[in-house]
Amino acid sequence: MQNTPKAPYYLQRRIIGKSRQQIPIQAYFFEPRESHQKSLPTEGFESLPEIDTLFFGAFHGDEPESATLMFRLIDALVQDPSLLSEKPVVIVPIVNPDGLLADTRKNASGVDINRNFKTDNWESSLPEDHYYAGLAPLSEPETHAVVNIIEGCKPKKIISVHTPYRLVNYDGPNPQTQAWAEDFGNFCNYPVEASIGYPTPGSFGSWAGLQLGIPVITLELPEGEPLAITWEATKNALFDSIGRTMPPS
Numbered sequence: 001m002q003n004t005p006k007a008p009y010y011l012q013r014r015i016i017g018k019s020r021q022q023i024p025i026q027a028y029f030f031e032p033r034e035s036h037q038k039s040l041p042t043e044g045f046e047s048l049p050e051i052d053t054l055f056f057g058a059f060h061g062d063e064p065e066s067a068t069l070m071f072r073l074i075d076a077l078v079q080d081p082s083l084l085s086e087k088p089v090v091i092v093p094i095v096n097p098d099g100l101l102a103d104t105r106k107n108a109s110g111v112d113i114n115r116n117f118k119t120d121n122w123e124s125s126l127p128e129d130h131y132y133a134g135l136a137p138l139s140e141p142e143t144h145a146v147v148n149i150i151e152g153c154k155p156k157k158i159i160s161v162h163t164p165y166r167l168v169n170y171d172g173p174n175p176q177t178q179a180w181a182e183d184f185g186n187f188c189n190y191p192v193e194a195s196i197g198y199p200t201p202g203s204f205g206s207w208a209g210l211q212l213g214i215p216v217i218t219l220e221l222p223e224g225e226p227l228a229i230t231w232e233a234t235k236n237a238l239f240d241s242i243g244r245t246m247p248p249s
């Protein structure tokens with residue numbers, strides 16, 4: 001009988017928080033087997049490994065294409081671990097499960113998670129606003145899950161996926177973030193824009209990219225496009241991003 005060779009990667013799904021409605025927020029950890037520590041808890045933020053690339057989908061629940069693309073990426077990495085380029089990668093396909101189930105941009109408290117980060121420019125807004133930022137920065141459990149995984153895993157770069165603008169937006173130290181975004185745009189043939197065109201106080205990009213100095217790409221997918229087409233357009237940009245070593249800022 002032949003021994004089955006061990007997969008070169010260790011894949012673990014960990015719960016990194018719960019939504020306002022207590023739905024688990026799950027993260028898929030791909031770690032090189034040699035650096036993986038055994039018997040880690042399957043929930044919480046203890047013993048988180050440092051990682052290279054971190055992906056987020058479905059910050060906004062009415063953007064299901066972003067979650068679907070992240071699950072397609074997980075599947076591709078399981079099928080062909082060489083795409084990981086021997087780097088630790090974490091994928092959080094659904095940041096806002098309450099919103100995804102309800103098909104709403106906001107979470108179950110009616111807060112736009114992408115305006116709920118503790119940035120210098122955070123500002124309050126009204127509950128009926130499209131971009132309602134919550135009663136205070138970090139008021140929402142989904143925001144805490146995102147903050148905790150970044151503080152615990154110290155990613156070197158982050159990709160956050162949204163719809164519907166079909167473009168590549170970036171925040172973070174330059175010129176390396178801009179160079180990455182331009183390569184990304186070339187791979188998927190999407191336009192690259194340094195600013196999305198309207199102020200985004202309390203946004204994830206403002207916090208992680210501008211305040212923490214982590215290179216962040218916000219990938220805006222077209223809305224309603226079949227997954228097979230979106231995947232073909234973006235997969236090489238995603239794979240190149242995983243393999244890319246960011247120069248120090």
Ligand SMILES: [Zn+2]
Pocket residue numbers: 059060063162163
């Ligand atoms: Zn969005």
